[in-house]
Each structure stands twice: as C-alpha cells, then as structure tokens.
Amino acid sequence: MIRAAIIGASGYTGGELARILSLHPEVELSVATSRNYAGKKMSQVYPHLTGIADIVCEDAPMAELTRRADIFFTAVPHQTAMAIVPELLEAGCKVIDLSADFRIDDPLVYEAWYQAHTAREYLAEAVYGLPEINRHNIAGARLVANPGCYPTSVILPLAPLLKNGLIDPDTIIADSKSGTSGAGRGAQVGTLFCEVTDGFRAYKVGEHRHTPEIEQELAKLAGRQLTISFTPHLVPMSRGILSTIYAKLTRDVDQQELSDLLMSFYQDEKFVRICRPGQFPATQYVRGSNYCDIGCKVDTRTGRVVLVSVIDNLVKGAAGQAVQNMNVVCGFAESLGLATVPLFP
Numbered sequence: 001m002i003r004a005a006i007i008g009a010s011g012y013t014g015g016e017l018a019r020i021l022s023l024h025p026e027v028e029l030s031v032a033t034s035r036n037y038a039g040k041k042m043s044q045v046y047p048h049l050t051g052i053a054d055i056v057c058e059d060a061p062m063a064e065l066t067r068r069a070d071i072f073f074t075a076v077p078h079q080t081a082m083a084i085v086p087e088l089l090e091a092g093c094k095v096i097d098l099s100a101d102f103r104i105d106d107p108l109v110y111e112a113w114y115q116a117h118t119a120r121e122y123l124a125e126a127v128y129g130l131p132e133i134n135r136h137n138i139a140g141a142r143l144v145a146n147p148g149c150y151p152t153s154v155i156l157p158l159a160p161l162l163k164n165g166l167i168d169p170d171t172i173i174a175d176s177k178s179g180t181s182g183a184g185r186g187a188q189v190g191t192l193f194c195e196v197t198d199g200f201r202a203y204k205v206g207e208h209r210h211t212p213e214i215e216q217e218l219a220k221l222a223g224r225q226l227t228i229s230f231t232p233h234l235v236p237m238s239r240g241i242l243s244t245i246y247a248k249l250t251r252d253v254d255q256q257e258l259s260d261l262l263m264s265f266y267q268d269e270k271f272v273r274i275c276r277p278g279q280f281p282a283t284q285y286v287r288g289s290n291y292c293d294i295g296c297k298v299d300t301r302t303g304r305v306v307l308v309s310v311i312d313n314l315v316k317g318a319a320g321q322a323v324q325n326m327n328v329v330c331g332f333a334e335s336l337g338l339a340t341v342p343l344f345p
C-alpha cells in the first residue's frame with residue numbers, strides 16, 4: 001500500500017481524485033488538504049463521497065504532511081503549485097502536479113503566458129504526463145506534470161498523424177468545447193447558471209494558456225516547431241470536452257488507411273478508443289471514465305483531415321490521467337483503479 005495526499009482536495013479535480021483513489025486497491029488516501037474546509041470531512045465537501053472518502057480535510061504545513069504520504073497530487077491553481085512542489089520533492093516525496101506550472105519546458109514561454117516562475121530549477125526534470133506518448137519517461141520520474149484537459153484532447157488524436165508525416169504541421173486548427181467544471185469550483189460570474197445555460201460561446205480566442213502547451217508537445221511529435229489556431233468554447237454541461245481538429249493532408253489518404261493508422265497506433269492502449277469509419281464520439285459516452293474516444297474523416301473535397309475527440313475533463317483530462325501517471329511512477333498496472341465504465345445515460 002502507498003499513502004497518497006491530495007493538496008487542494010476541495011476542488012473539482014481534488015474531489016475526483018478522492019473518488020478514483022477510493023477504487024484503487026494499492027492506495028490509501030492519507031492526507032487531504034483545504035483551507036476553506038479544514039476540519040470537515042471530504043464527504044461534507046462532496047456528499048457523493050459519503051462512506052467512500054470520509055477523511056477530514058486539514059490545512060497543515062507541508063513539512064508535517066510530507067511525513068504522512070509517499071506521493072502527492074497537487075490539485076491547486078497554477079502559481080500556488082510552484083510554491084508547494086519544491087518542498088515536497090526535497091522531502092523525498094513523489095509529485096503529480098495537476099496545474100500548468102511544470103508543463104512548459106521553457107521558462108520564458110511559461111512567463112510569457114502565465115507569470116514569473118519561482119521554481120525554474122525543477123522544470124528540466126518535470127516529465128510531461130501523457131502516458132500514451134511518454135510513458136517511458138514517466139516511469140522513473142519524481143515530478144510529473146499532468147497535462148491540461150484541452151491539450152490531452154488535442155494531442156492524442158494528432159499524435160499518429162504527426163509521427164507519420166500525414167499532415168502539414170503548419171495547418172492545424174483545434175476547436176474545443178468544454179463543460180463548466182473545467183473552470184474549477186470557485187465562484188465566478190462567467191460560470192453562473194444564467195451565464196452558461198441555453199447557449200454557448202467562444203472565449204480567450206487566440207490567447208488561451210493551453211496554446212503553448214499544445215504547441216510544445218505537438219512540436220516534439222512533428223520533429224519541428226509549429227503554431228496552431230486554438231479556440232476554446234464553454235458549453236452548458238458539467239463535464240466533458242469535445243475537440244474538432246482540422247489539418248491539411250500531405251498526400252492522398254483514403255478513409256480506411258487513416259482509420260487503420262489510428263487503430264494500430266493505439267491498439268495496445270486501454271484508454272484510447274478509435275471509432276469505426278463513419279462514426280464519431282460524444283462526450284456522454286466517456287462521462288466519468290478515463291477514456292479518450294476519437295473519430296476521424298478524410299475530407300477528400302478539401303484535402304483535409306477532420307478529427308473529433310472526447311474526454312471527461314475531470315478524468316482523462318485531470319484526475320484519472322493523474323492516477324494513470326501514479327500507476328506508471330509506482331510500477332502498478334497502468335489501469336489499476338481506473339476501470340470505471342462510462343456512465344450513460
């Protein structure tokens with residue numbers, strides 16, 4: 001048994017971590033932190049966890065907590081994570097960070113999109129935690145940078161095509177739609193019921209902070225620098241992301257060849273499901289699960305490929321992927337504790 005801590009347990013990803021870890025046979029949740037809910041049980045913060053995660057939230061110094069857990073999930077906002085993670089690492093703990101603080105390799109790029117980085121010395125050793133693409137590096141890591149939700153939904157469908165030179169890397173357009181849990185549990189006007197229901201809108205057009213993360217990881221797959229057009233949208237649902245991605249094909253490809261490529265690239269992956277030709281995924285078929293479902297279409301009229309991917313932003317886009325990374329780091333079977341069947345309808 002390993003002991004796990006959730007820093008930021010009262011947030012949406014923290015709650016989801018508690019739910020998933022309760023199903024993990026090799027993990028005991030030994031620490032859960034929250035400033036606002038200190039002294040309250042997780043089941044008071046999240047009633048669906050009653051009898052499942054009754055651990056009491058606390059607001060204790062990290063120096064004390066490091067003695068009580070082996071692996072830490074930091075499920076806190078960016079900037080907060082970089083203030084906490086160095087102390088955890090120096091105490092000998094492993095860290096899966098769900099924030100953006102250790103995802104960007106180049107501190108100058110991070111600082112251009114976020115703010116000053118106060119733990120730059122840890123960027124070089126942080127491993128980008130997308131297991132399907134990077135699991136050999138994750139295995140020995142002590143600091144895993146868990147990917148963003150939008151980046152997970154964009155990188156997974158594009159990886160086989162970029163690795164095989166099937167698309168022009170300069171022509172990628174990603175159009176993504178997310179449910180409102182992507183913005184966290186903190187009260188904000190933009191995610192109030194009246195602001196979100198009965199309509200949907202684009203936001204942060206051309207300037208969303210996940211853009212440099214997506215470009216960085218796609219560039220590694222393509223073997224050269226690239227830029228993308230990325231437009232996120234907020235849709236009136238609690239969870240789920242659907243990304244529609246377009247790119248120009250570099251040669252004539254037929255539908256069967258494209259489908260076969262995606263299927264063979266991901267044939268050994270438990271959490272990536274490729275739709276049959278002519279079928280496309282939907283968020284309701286991955287809800288609550290760690291799956292990324294992908295559909296594809298060769299648009300012969302325009303010479304473009306259209307990829308459609310879906311994930312649950314709180315699971316494959318955050319907590320589920322974090323547990324998948326923990327499994328790789330700890331040498332457990334990668335799907336341990338993650339066998340949840342999507343909840344439909």
Ligand SMILES: NC(=O)c1ccc[n+]([C@@H]2O[C@H](COP(=O)([O-])OP(=O)(O)OC[C@H]3O[C@@H](n4cnc5c(N)ncnc54)[C@H](OP(=O)(O)O)[C@@H]3O)[C@@H](O)[C@H]2O)c1
Nearest residue numbers: 008010011012013034035036075076077099182184185318
């Ligand atoms: N939501 C998603 O779909 C998603 C997906 C991928 C990645 N992420 C990333 O995961 C992280 C957590 O996201 P979330 O959606 O769970 O956010 P959230 O619902 O807003 O929760 C944030 C958590 O961090 C704690 N916290 C906030 N400020 C803190 C501080 N200064 N010191 C200590 N604890 C602090 C909060 O608890 P108290 O205020 O009670 O201490 C709360 O438990 C973020 O970095 C986010 O970008 C989120």
